[in-house]
Amino acid sequence: xxxxxxKKYSIEISQKEAEEIRNAIKAASLKVMDEYIERMKKSWPNxxxxxxxxxxxxxxxxxxxxxxxxxxxxxxxxxxxxxMLAPIELIxxxxxxxxxxxxxxxxxxxxGNRIVxxxxxxxxxxxxxxxMIGLSPYLKLSDALITPLTCDGMTKLSEILSDSKPVWTLxxxxxxxxxxxxxxxxxxxxxxxxxxxxxxxxxxxxxxLKAAIEIMHKATRAFRRLQEIRKDAPVIMGRxxxxxxxxxxxxxxxxxxxxxxxxxxxxxxxxxxxxxxxxPDTPRVMIAGSPAIWPDNWKLPNLVEEASPQGVIVxxxxxxxxxxxxxxxxxxxxxxxxxxxxxxxxxxxxxxxxCFTSEDGNKDRVNWLTARIEERRVDGVIxxxxxxxxLYAMEYMRIKRVLDKINVPVYYLDTDYTREDVGQIKTxxxxxxxxxxxxxxx
Amino acid sequence: MSEDNFEYWRWREYHxxxxxxxxEKAKVITAGxxxxxxxxxxxxxxxxKIYSISxxxxxxxxxxxxxxVLENALEGTGIKLRDINYIVGTGYGRVNVPMANSxxxxxxxxxxxxxxxxxxxxxxxxxxxxxDIKAIRCDERGKVLSFLMxxxxxxxxxxxxEVLADLLKIPIEEMGAASLKVDEEPDPVSCTCVAFxxxxxxxxxxxxxxKEKVLASYMRAMAIRMCNLLERVGCEKDLVIxxxxxxxxxxxSRVEEITGFKTLPPPxxxxxxxxxxxxxxxxxxxxxxxxxxKTANKA
Numbered sequence: 001x002x003x004x005x006x007k008k009y010s011i012e013i014s015q016k017e018a019e020e021i022r023n024a025i026k027a028a029s030l031k032v033m034d035e036y037i038e039r040m041k042k043s044w045p046n047x048x049x050x051x052x053x054x055x056x057x058x059x060x061x062x063x064x065x066x067x068x069x070x071x072x073x074x075x076x077x078x079x080x081x082x083x084m085l086a087p088i089e090l091i092x093x094x095x096x097x098x099x100x101x102x103x104x105x106x107x108x109x110x111x112g113n114r115i116v117x118x119x120x121x122x123x124x125x126x127x128x129x130x131x132m133i134g135l136s137p138y139l140k141l142s143d144a145l146i147t148p149l150t151c152d153g154m155t156k157l158s159e160i161l162s163d164s165k166p167v168w169t170l171x172x173x174x175x176x177x178x179x180x181x182x183x184x185x186x187x188x189x190x191x192x193x194x195x196x197x198x199x200x201x202x203x204x205x206x207x208x209l210k211a212a213i214e215i216m217h218k219a220t221r222a223f224r225r226l227q228e229i230r231k232d233a234p235v236i237m238g239r240x241x242x243x244x245x246x247x248x249x250x251x252x253x254x255x256x257x258x259x260x261x262x263x264x265x266x267x268x269x270x271x272x273x274x275x276x277x278x279x280p281d282t283p284r285v286m287i288a289g290s291p292a293i294w295p296d297n298w299k300l301p302n303l304v305e306e307a308s309p310q311g312v313i314v315x316x317x318x319x320x321x322x323x324x325x326x327x328x329x330x331x332x333x334x335x336x337x338x339x340x341x342x343x344x345x346x347x348x349x350x351x352x353x354x355c356f357t358s359e360d361g362n363k364d365r366v367n368w369l370t371a372r373i374e375e376r377r378v379d380g381v382i383x384x385x386x387x388x389x390x391l392y393a394m395e396y397m398r399i400k401r402v403l404d405k406i407n408v409p410v411y412y413l414d415t416d417y418t419r420e421d422v423g424q425i426k427t428x429x430x431x432x433x434x435x436x437x438x439x440x441x442x
Numbered sequence: 443m444s445e446d447n448f449e450y451w452r453w454r455e456y457h458x459x460x461x462x463x464x465x466e467k468a469k470v471i472t473a474g475x476x477x478x479x480x481x482x483x484x485x486x487x488x489x490x491k492i493y494s495i496s497x498x499x500x501x502x503x504x505x506x507x508x509x510x511v512l513e514n515a516l517e518g519t520g521i522k523l524r525d526i527n528y529i530v531g532t533g534y535g536r537v538n539v540p541m542a543n544s545x546x547x548x549x550x551x552x553x554x555x556x557x558x559x560x561x562x563x564x565x566x567x568x569x570x571x572x573x574d575i576k577a578i579r580c581d582e583r584g585k586v587l588s589f590l591m592x593x594x595x596x597x598x599x600x601x602x603x604e605v606l607a608d609l610l611k612i613p614i615e616e617m618g619a620a621s622l623k624v625d626e627e628p629d630p631v632s633c634t635c636v637a638f639x640x641x642x643x644x645x646x647x648x649x650x651x652x653k654e655k656v657l658a659s660y661m662r663a664m665a666i667r668m669c670n671l672l673e674r675v676g677c678e679k680d681l682v683i684x685x686x687x688x689x690x691x692x693x694x695s696r697v698e699e700i701t702g703f704k705t706l707p708p709p710x711x712x713x714x715x716x717x718x719x720x721x722x723x724x725x726x727x728x729x730x731x732x733x734x735x736k737t738a739n740k741a
Contacts, residue, residue, distance in 0.1 A: 308544070308545055409587075409588065411588075423534070424574075424591070427534065427547050427548070427549070427591070428591060430547045431547040431548075431549035431550060431586065431589060434546060434547055434549070434550045434586065435550070435585075435586045435587070435588075435589075438550070438585050438586065
């Protein structure tokens with residue numbers, strides 16, 4: 001821990017105050033998580049038993065926290081990351097535990113506001129607040145953080161977090177499609193690899209990297225299988241699928257893969273038996289834009305699937321969701337050089353984050369969206385933007401124009417980490433769902 | 443009532459029964475109840491035709507307001523609550539309408555209602571209510587194609603008019619006309635925030651502005667806000683204004699001037715019940731009919 005005088009941003013907060021706030025927020029969060037899980041169960045009464053595992057893992061301050069704690073006591077290192085550009089294979093290859101630490105808690109935003117202005121994106125403000133009081137077990141347990149410098153918020157967040165933890169920045173080139181970008185990115189990852197090896201005192205050998213890639217291949221296969229299932233009439237509610245996707249960010253990835261395959265077995269059986277999770281004519285919604293992060297920022301998924309008329313989320317385009325494990329590392333030859341190149345490519349090239357641009361104006365994102373809309377038979381898109389999330393906000397016009405052309409309605413919904421706007425958003429979401437439904441009714 | 447006690451903000455509540463609606467052969471009787479933040483509206487329809495309309499102030503409780511406004515609408519009609527086949531609740535208080543069979547958002551209801559009031563040429567609806575503004579695009583059947591709502595705050599909405607009526611001591615229903623009695627249109631006020639409306643107006647009065655000029659300035663700012671929303675949603679003719687502010691000539695004329703679109707004139711609502719302020723309730727009653735027939739067909 002550094003002296004306060006060395007700190008660049010962080011302000012003094014007494015241990016007593018931190019503890020008091022932490023306990024209060026933790027107690028409230030436990031309630032929120034229980035309540036949200038109960039509500040999810042209520043919208044999907046005939047859910048398969050295999051879902052229970054994910055509800056359990058979704059509970060922060062529980063089983064998974066203890067597991068990681070124990071692993072740490074046995075000498076394992078935990079490496080947190082703030083964004084999906086962080087190469088998980090390299091963490092696994094060094095026998096370390098990867099956890100995503102970008103925060104979905106609402107209440108710590110108030111603490112973040114003490115350091116950065118309220119105009120800053122709430123994920124950043126909340127993550128700062130969470131670190132101040134040690135709320136998130138995964139952030140707290142992280143020995144070091146990988147912080148890709150994607151948007152302005154994430155860039156400064158990286159600096160702020162460096163007050164309390166070793167922070168390894170990763171600088172993605174904003175132009176993806178060029179030789180020099182790829183060269184630069186590979187060098188970034190090479191530096192990162194050395195840092196990981198030093199912290200974990202583990203050499204990332206070809207054998208270890210291959211094993212890690214194979215673990216992630218299996219995870220990707222399970223992940224894709226689940227999304228494939230969502231193409232059909234709904235056998236799983238969107239919120240539940242989103243939760244399964246998201247638990248992969250802190251669960252033991254091998255166990256997560258097994259459990260997801262189990263869930264998929266059950267869901268595929270249900271497709272054959274036509275056991276739907278909600279009426280097959282329920283409007284099929286996609287959420288695009290800023291991430292929806294468990295637990296508190298389940299606001300929009302809750303509203304869509306509890307609305308009257310009800311919608312079902314069959315796809316999302318969130319870095320906290322459908323995009324996370326979508327792309328496998330494409331290895332040609334299992335040599336160290338080739339594997340490393342393949343890992344680097346996997347994290348840069350398929351990313352559809354709006355922090356990237358190109359001569360064709362982030363065409364990758366447009367293609368990703370339109371492909372998902374077509375294959376999942378999406379009726380309408382809700383474009384979710386946080387206050388202060390400039391890049392997603394600015395790309396809206398581009399996306400809207402494309403969606404208008406293919407006659408898919410899109411609704412721009414701006415929100416913040418607050419519970420106060422639920423009423424207003426509800427009217428907007430319900431009116432949008434009515435609009436989608438009225439294409440067939442009335 | 444002495445002048446000091448006169449409640450300038452009070453707008454008229456009313457109940458209207460449309461003559462010549464034959465009840466004897468009625469097949470479907472439906473009701474729409476629109477609980478807004480400031481006013482509650484109920485429409486009773488017989489076979490899809492307006493029979494009775496009631497407009498009242500919203501009380502502190504949505505269920506009570508819903509009950510009161512529906513009772514008021516039924517009064518003298520010979521229709522009892524149990525005769526109504528289907529009730530749809532709408533408005534911000536829609537989930538708290540105990541007698542409703544289902545709910546539909548005010549956005550869909552206003553589109554449907556406007557389509558009924560003015561006919562199939564309506565393409566854009568500006569709904570200015572007590573605490574929010576909506577710009578809605580619809581097709582020839584009154585189906586919503588897209589919509590936008592104002593931000594989380596009530597700036598530039600009808601509630602501000604009540605605040606100013608009280609301050610300026612001008613009866614609310616005369617404010618629109620008063621605002622047009624200026625030689626030259628003043629610049630818009632810088633802040634249309636309802637909470638600051640008083641402060642802003644007082645500072646202008648102190649500067650020596652006439653009441654009319656203050657009103658003109660405030661309404662100009664309101665109209666600009668509304669027109670921004672209209673522009674973003676993509677205004678197409680025919681344009682109509684619904685909600686309480688549809689009766690404010692000061693707003694209507696300024697919206698027309700800024701957008702360059704003529705709004706369709708309010709129909710002869712005092713006779714036929716097609717009151718733009720009750721468009722939400724009328725739309726709700728129409729949805730009630732459609733939903734009732736759908737359930738009946740299924741059964």
